[in-house]
Amino acid sequence: MERLVMKFGGSSLKDLEKIKSASDIILEKSKTEEVVVVVSAMGDSTNELLDMAHALSTTPSKRELDMLVSTGENKSAALLAIHLNEAGHKAVALTGFQAGFQSDGVHGKNKITDVNIERIENHLRQNEIVVVTGFQGINPLGDITTFGRGGSDTSAVALAVKLNAKCAIYTDVSGIYSIDPRIYSDAKKLNVVTYEELMEMAHLGTKVIEPRSVELAYKFNVPMEILLNDGKTKGTKVLEAYDMEDTKLTSVSKLDDVVLVIIHDTKDVNISNIFLELAKENVNVDIISHTRLNDRKEVTFTSEKSSIEDTKRVLTELNLDYEIKDNLSKVSIVGTAMRSQVGIAAQVFELFVKEDIFFYEISTSEISISYVVDSKIADDVVIKLGKHFEL
Amino acid sequence: MERLVMKFGGSSLKDLEKIKSASDIILEKSKTEEVVVVVSAMGDSTNELLDMAHALSTTPSKRELDMLVSTGENKSAALLAIHLNEAGHKAVALTGFQAGFQSDGVHGKNKITDVNIERIENHLRQNEIVVVTGFQGINPLGDITTFGRGGSDTSAVALAVKLNAKCAIYTDVSGIYSIDPRIYSDAKKLNVVTYEELMEMAHLGTKVIEPRSVELAYKFNVPMEILLNDGKTKGTKVLEAYDMEDTKLTSVSKLDDVVLVIIHDTKDVNISNIFLELAKENVNVDIISHTRLNDRKEVTFTSEKSSIEDTKRVLTELNLDYEIKDNLSKVSIVGTAMRSQVGIAAQVFELFVKEDIFFYEISTSEISISYVVDSKIADDVVIKLGKHFEL
Incomplete structure (x- = not known):
């Protein structure tokens, strides 16, 4: 079986109904692939946690902020695994440290140094769907760290690299558009885009995906797709290069x-x-x-x-x-x-x-x-x- | 300096105002003692998490339930440490696994096997207030475990044993009463009670404290007090025995x-x-x-x-x-x-x-x-x- 890392963002898990829909898409994919799922926190819950911290302190200690916001992904991962088990497929939820995400740097802006995938491999061998918390890892001191804005995308691609898997990013838009459709309603959805273009677009304000994750996918040539969280609509595939003749602006x-x-x-x-x-x-x-x-x-x-x-x-x-x-x-x-x-x-x-x-x-x-x-x-x-x- | 383990239950941390009051009581104590704080989840949040799990599954997988509910204590510990830092005293929040809580048994009903206090000792040496999540630990597989109903009391006493500390349990009642004052308004507050009596009372329905924790305190002779979370009212002290002549029913x-x-x-x-x-x-x-x-x-x-x-x-x-x-x-x-x-x-x-x-x-x-x-x-x-x- 081929392997697939599926990443669900906060808007795709914002309530129990959305968790059930995500679960359906995952179960469908698990029929034909070995699946690892990477999740963000539910809906806007990360900002709610940050608001609480800022109500208690003008400059909350960054180490504790990481511990605080990491609870968001733990919650969504546990709930999703609970529903997958209920729906009949063995599933296990892993925190950043259990999934082997090693990191280093400044709290709140950590970089992934390595992913020790031994435990994930064990669960896959037992035919379990592995649900991993995105956005978080552990540093050499044993402290919980987070990877900064959009870090869950980077978690997903890093796992895809180590597991030799494809990577599908599920979002609340149906792919990558030439222009944000909220600004320009005639904007066209792109069927394909190159890593380089997507990286530039992400750096330059396209919020669908985190540029670091595209850079990582490009570096290790991870097959990547950005899709709507309905499990049906065709998304945008990310390629190394277009056909020679295809040279329009994107x-x-x-x-x-x-x-x-x-x-x-x-x-x-x-x-x-x-x-x-x-x-x-x-x-x-x-x-x-x-x-x-x-x-x-x-x-x-x-x-x-x-x-x-x-x-x-x-x-x-x-x-x-x-x-x-x-x-x-x-x-x-x-x-x-x-x-x-x-x-x-x-x-x-x-x-x-x-x-x-x-x-x-x-x-x-x-x-x-x-x-x-x-x-x-x-x-x-x-x-x-x-x-x-x-x- | 003497050492004190202070435990704050959910009702003593139910909102940001309560977290600030708890913080004040802790800061006052930290002037004269080395303080480790054990926290429960905020207010009724553990039940809210359980309700979500039960909405997704009739029999939620117990391993994932433990991961889910453990987020409650991580959140309250991080927020409390953030406020202590803001209020001017260095503080650090530790999860069950960071605080060294080793456990074994059935998910949801784990028993503490040992507490490796090395990391806590390090933080105390640096004059930091250590805020520890109650109710949770880690098992030999590296999975998050919880200690069953009232497990935070047991976490607090276990830490007091290992740290050679006194243990103060802060609650929303002003101590132990002869009879639940909600049932019998003439009930008297007890200034002292023996470990044995408190253990029986806890087993027999007195909800202020978890019987396992009293048993542990009795076994290791941990000086213990049960107090109102206002930092002022005199509580109930737990003794080994009364004076010889004092032989009334409790x-x-x-x-x-x-x-x-x-x-x-x-x-x-x-x-x-x-x-x-x-x-x-x-x-x-x-x-x-x-x-x-x-x-x-x-x-x-x-x-x-x-x-x-x-x-x-x-x-x-x-x-x-x-x-x-x-x-x-x-x-x-x-x-x-x-x-x-x-x-x-x-x-x-x-x-x-x-x-x-x-x-x-x-x-x-x-x-x-x-x-x-x-x-x-x-x-x-x-x-x-x-x-x-x-x-």
Whole structure:
């Protein structure tokens, strides 16, 4: 039998009815494959736990936050295994540490170092469906850790790598769209997408999947599919490359809660030191630009709204003269087509001039171009790009 | 510094405000003692989790039930540690397995085999308050186990034994009463009680504390106190023995949900076999009586309502002719005084005849007498006994 890792997110397990539907899809697959299931916490329960912690403390201790939120996946995994057993297929629920997820790093943002799959293999040999808590592991001290936002996707792909399995990500959308259908209702669902494109799209705001997980799948060439949690609708398959002739643009993504930090007059400052200190505080720095006017130097970078407090503290400690602009969004167009088609950037510039769209920053990669714009016009920019490139 | 294990039950942690109050009491104690805290799940959350499991399955797999309900204590321990840290005292939350609780037995009814306190000792050396999840441990397979009803009390006492600490049990009543004040409003609070009496009272229906935990405290002579969760009211201290002259009766307890099982005509049946089979199904058998009339034999025993289904299955498989009577309660009077005072049973018989009280079974121990009566008259019997013995 082939092996399949099935990942169900919070919205696909949000109540007991959803757990029963997930159970049906799993039982169907288990007829033809050896199945390991990775689960997130039910619905919005992780945020509810975080709200309780923040009601008790302005800066809750991160070690205990990990212990707290890990209860969410333990609960959904146990309930799903209970229902699978009831429905007639032997199933066993494993926590992160029982499933062998070893990790290291900062609490709340741990990285998986290895997965010791011995116990999972034992259960599979006994013809059991193994339900594993996503998002969590254990560190060398024996403490419970979590893998940061969307960590369950990464758990699923890491397991697929170690178990030599395919990976199916079940969500509440029917696959990957060229543009978020909530912004642009004419958006097309993609039957296939490449790992590289999906990685860019995920980094650039497509919330269906966590970019780290796509990167891992790409690195180990894990066959991957993103599907609706109804067990019927055809999803989006992730491929290594398209057929040679197929070279169109793939998608437009939007990422909200972007902030722009401008540091004035940095002539006496060691710039690498700024980014080193920001990295120590786990501030994600995205687009960096550096301008020199006469003998003045100015550095700007974009970051996430959630890092504003950490950013301010670092810059203040470094005695820098800075300002922060928020309510920004990053709109990106993605597609391997950019490699072979010249002039995409030029077409966008032309469009922006014609439509009088103002952007703060621009950033390009081999297969994407991103523009930082005011959040209030971001949806409109997405729609205009979608129409222009017929996505 | 002396060491203190403080146990907070579900009602003492039922919401964020209660967690803050518990935190205040703990911080006050931590000024003069090394403190380890044992917590139950918040409020009624264990039952809510069990309800979800039963909505998904008529007989939820017991291993997964343990994993499910253990999330309750993980949540309360993490939240309490988060608040202690916020309030300025370093604190760390440990799950059952991190705190070294080793266990063995049947899922849902595990027994503690040992507590490896190395990690707790490390945290105490670093002047941290250690918050430990009660009720749960790990078995030799690495699975999460729970210790059955009231298991958090047993966790607390077991830790006190290993840490050579005193043990304070915080509850929502202000100590141990001679009679449940909800039944008999004139009941007196006891300043002291002996381990033996408290053990009998707990077995016989006093719900404030779990009998296993008192047994353990008695065996290892752990100084123990039962207190109100307000941090002010004087509680009830548990002693090895009273002063010589102090020989009154201590309490009247009531235990509801008792069932009486009557097995007719057992002349061809190996009776020990019946109880062996019941024990295999973890049916708790309490009062057993055996009557022989001519060549007919009849066996009766009392058990718990929750075991009715298991009991029926065993007796039916053994082809026995039986009937079950439910809606019964067991009313018990307890006191080491019984050892030295004769005629307590005689006084009760006289009272029951005078008041026309019918009982189904009677059972005596060295320091208690129990009567099985219809539940609908049980409270009235408790009050009459309380008045008669001036409790």
